[in-house]
Amino acid sequence: MSMNPTLETNETYMYQFERVKKSARMKSFIKGMLFLFPSILLFSVFVFYPMFKTIYLSFYLTDAKGSTTVFVGLENYLNMFTNPIFLQSIKNTFLFVFYTVPPTVLISLFLAILANENLRGIGLFRTIYSSTIGISVAAASVFWLYLFNPTMGLLNKFLEAFGGEPVGWLTDPAWALLSVSVTTIWMNIGFTFLILLGGLQSIDRSLYESAEVEGSGYFYKLRRITIPMLSPTLFFVITVSMINSFQTFGQIDILTQGGPANETSLIVYSIYREAFVNYQFGSASAQAVVLFILILVMTVIQFKLGERRVHYQ
Amino acid sequence: MKKLIMIFSLGILFLLSACAGENSASGNSSQSTGNKNSEAGTKDGKQVVTFWHSMGGAGQETLNSIVEDFNNSQDKVQVNAEYQGTYDESLTKFNAVAGTDSAPTMIQTFEIGTMSMINSGNIIPIQEFVDKDGYDMSGLEGNITNYYSLDGKFYSMPFNSSTPVMYYNKDAFKKAGLDPEKAPETFEEVEEASKAIVKSNPNMKGFALQAYGWLWEQLLANQGALLLNNDNGRTDTPTKIGWTEKEGKSIFEWVKRMVDDGTFANYGTNGDNMVAGFLAGDVAMFLQSSASARDVIDNAPFEVGIAFLPYPEDQERQGVVIGGASLWMIDGKPKEESKAAWEFMKYLQTPEVQAKWHVGTGYFAVNPAAYEEDVVKEAWAEKPQLQVTVQQLQSTKSSYATxxxxxxxxxxxxxxxxxxxxxxxxxxEVDQAYKTAVQQFNDAIEQANKARKK
Incomplete structure (x- = not known):
């Protein structure tokens, strides 16, 4: 018994339709890949390859040139968590993020709100507030190094002038991490300020106008309009600052070299030490992998928690 | 918008993590300069030699002038001296380019890099050139030969050698009622002198010790203690530390007592700040390499004394280990190029050059004949302190420790x-800090042995 002819035609038709759809999809996939090819190539060379190589190295011991010698499996990872220097660097890193991110964002927000007013000569202040964006980490660190100098540093001269005791800014464990944090906050304010100011400028004026018609005060507007409308920008700035803080290296290398007694040794600095002073590329790679996972987790958590409060237009 | 920001942040995350590899990139810039030179090979018919060194400040000035003299003295070899940062940095860069065309013809590496240079297999032992050329190495200072020859074989050419000395402020000593011509010799005397100085001038601390591993090693050697077992690694590969608890702790306890007395100035790991503090009259005594002698003496507004390294009262002074660096011949270069570098190395050993080097920096002359040169005699008459560093070296007792x-x-x-x-x-706490350090030191030795598959 033959099949129902109508159904058969229909099936053939469906089949052909599927095939055409499939080939169209294939075509658009290839087209898409062609467009993506340059960035895939660049990412592979500069991001993915180093990343996989890092993971590969983290399972080995290496010689001074970085070529692998002995396969040790997970040993590099296990040793890491009993290594007091690395554990301290994790603690320091979290403290450092805590010391730098909230103050940077708050200060920049404050400055951005001030600089958002339309006054004569406000351009000058905007330039000043954002000027640190143009200073390299190395230059800024050297500049602060002189301020912190125990003998001829300006900060200690001030303290002495007011009858205070000189402080070992970079040598006293109680101060060292704070000193580096202050430096970092100062350096990051420029960038954060600029992004936040941009966010403020793009808020629709009509919102303020209608609020003014209703007679709301300055702080009411700030709380109910400015902050909610700025929340996507704030969220972006917080995420980026945090990632930045996690990866701080330059100022540590120049200001303290991780001292006193590893009090300012952050994870990235610890990786550098391990790889380029101790020539242990294996354990350095393992630390790098842990840093990557840490930042990834922190960012995901931030997206899960922070996003709920963000108001997108 | 939401998606966009998420994608953007992720992109930044990736980019930033890629930036973490920046360090290795900084090595590349200098690589390319090295490359240019070795590719050039010859310039105006001259054989080009690339020389990586780590001399900053006064050392760099003097070295550059020596290199210039050499280049002008003959028309066959052109030496290009390139400053590559500290010894650590330079060694890192070298490891990255070793075995490629970008590697220099010769490199200056600090004394503790000796073993890793030999292990790297990227070098030609100097002994080969010595034998081929019939060059006489016996003119060199005995203690230097001790350090740099292994089983009677020279792997590298000694060049700049220094020892740690104690610098002190003679004016401050006078003020405190101490004899400025008689510097404290033992740990205990240093403590007493520090107390006297703080008493006479509450704004000045007595003593500063930079947290610098080299100085610690020297204070250890001065007691006759070994750093590593198996005779400091000279008879066999070391497997653990070589010092005893008493020897190791004595240094920590000494420092601790001064910290408790309030006579100790803490400059952390920063040597420049310590010297600045000394020159500004914040601290009266400090330990530092004799290589800074010239800088310190010239810049101090008071009279500077230089003395031997202190030791614990209940021990005998054994002397110091050679510090500084030597020159290595890199393997895989054209024969003519290595030969030209060898000529330059020989030039550096001549008494005239060593005299200039000694007087210009405070490194002592690896070739004692230099002390007979007029330049040195004049400098010594004017600045007798320079002589102390030489005396300290010559009074050193030869042993595995030193x-x-x-x-x-x-x-x-x-x-x-x-x-x-x-x-x-x-x-x-001394006990805690000492215990942790010993544990880590032993772990590091074990790890290094493991990585070498031994």
């Missing part, structure tokens, strides 16, 4: 001791 340690993990070991010292400077 020959110095050999192993490839020594840079790491230094960092470990620096951390321990800093812990004590900042009020940490």
């Amino acid at each position: 020959q110095g340690a050999l192993m490839d993990m020594l840079p790491q070991g230094r960092k470990i001791m620096e951390t321990a010292l800093e812990t004590v400077y900042n009020g940490g």
Whole structure:
């Protein structure tokens, strides 16, 4: 018994339709890949390859040139968590993020709100507030190094002038991490300020106008309009600052070299030490992998928690 | 919008993590300059030699003028001296380019890098050139030969050698009622002198010790203690530390007592700040390489005394280990190029050059004949302190302890001791800090041996 002819035609038709759809999809996939090819190539060379190589190295011991010698499996990872220097660097890193991110964002927000007013000569202040964006980490660190100098540093001269005791800014464990944090906050304010100011400028004026018609005060507007409308920008700035803080290296290398007694040794600095002073590329790679996972987790958590409060237009 | 921001942040995350590899990139810039030179090979018919060194400040000036003299003295070889940062940085860069065309013809590496250079297999032992050329190495200072020859074989050419000395402020000594011509010799005398100085001038601290692993090694050697077992790694590969608890702890306890007395000035790991503090009259005594002698004497507004390294009262002074660096011939270069570099190395050993070097920096002359040169005699008459560094070296008793340690993990070991010292400077317990340091030191030795598959 033959099949129902109508159904058969229909099936053939469906089949052909599927095939055409499939080939169209294939075509658009290839087209898409062609467009993506340059960035895939660049990412592979500069991001993915180093990343996989890092993971590969983290399972080995290496010689001074970085070529692998002995396969040790997970040993590099296990040793890491009993290594007091690395554990301290994790603690320091979290403290450092805590010391730098909230103050940077708050200060920049404050400055951005001030600089958002339309006054004569406000351009000058905007330039000043954002000027640190143009200073390299190395230059800024050297500049602060002189301020912190125990003998001829300006900060200690001030303290002495007011009858205070000189402080070992970079040598006293109680101060060292704070000193580096202050430096970092100062350096990051420029960038954060600029992004936040941009966010403020793009808020629709009509919102303020209608609020003014209703007679709301300055702080009411700030709380109910400015902050909610700025929340996507704030969220972006917080995420980026945090990632930045996690990866701080330059100022540590120049200001303290991780001292006193590893009090300012952050994870990235610890990786550098391990790889380029101790020539242990294996354990350095393992630390790098842990840093990557840490930042990834922190960012995901931030997206899960922070996003709920963000108001997108 | 939401998606966009998420994608953007992720992109930044990736980019930033890629930036973490920046360090290696900084090595590349200098690589390319090295490359240019070795590709050039010959310039105006001259054989080009690329020389990587780590001399900054006064050392760089003097070295550059020596290189210039050499280039002008003959028309066959052109030496290009390139400053590559500190020894650590330079060694890192070298490891990245070793075996390629970008590698220099010769490189200056610090004494503790000796073992890792030999292990790297990228070098030609100097002994080969010595034998071929029939060059006489016996003119060199005995203690230097001790350090740099292994089983009677020279792997590198000694060049700049220094020892640690104690600098002190003679004016401050006078003010405190101490004899400025008689510097404290033992740990205990240093403590007493520090107390007297703080008493006479509450704004001045007595003594400063930079948290620098090299100084710690020297204070250890001065007691006759070994850094590593198996005779400081000279008879066999070391397997653990070589000092006893009493010897190791004596240094920490000495520092601790001064910290408790309030006579100790803490400059952390920063040597420049310490020298600046000394010159500004914040501290009366400090330990530092004799290589800074010229700088300190010239810049101090008061009279500077230089003395031998102190030692614990109940021990005898054994002397110091050679510090500084030597020159290495890199393997895989054209024969003519290596030969030209060898000519330059020989030039550096001549008494005239060594005299100039000694007077210009405070490194002592690896070739004692230099002390007979007029330049040196004049300088010594004017600045008798320069002589102390030579006397200290010559009074050193030769033993495994003062020959110095050999192993490839020594840079790491230094960092470990620096951390321990800093812990004590900042009020940490001696026992705890010492125990942790010894544990880490042993672990590092074990790890290094493991990585070498031995």
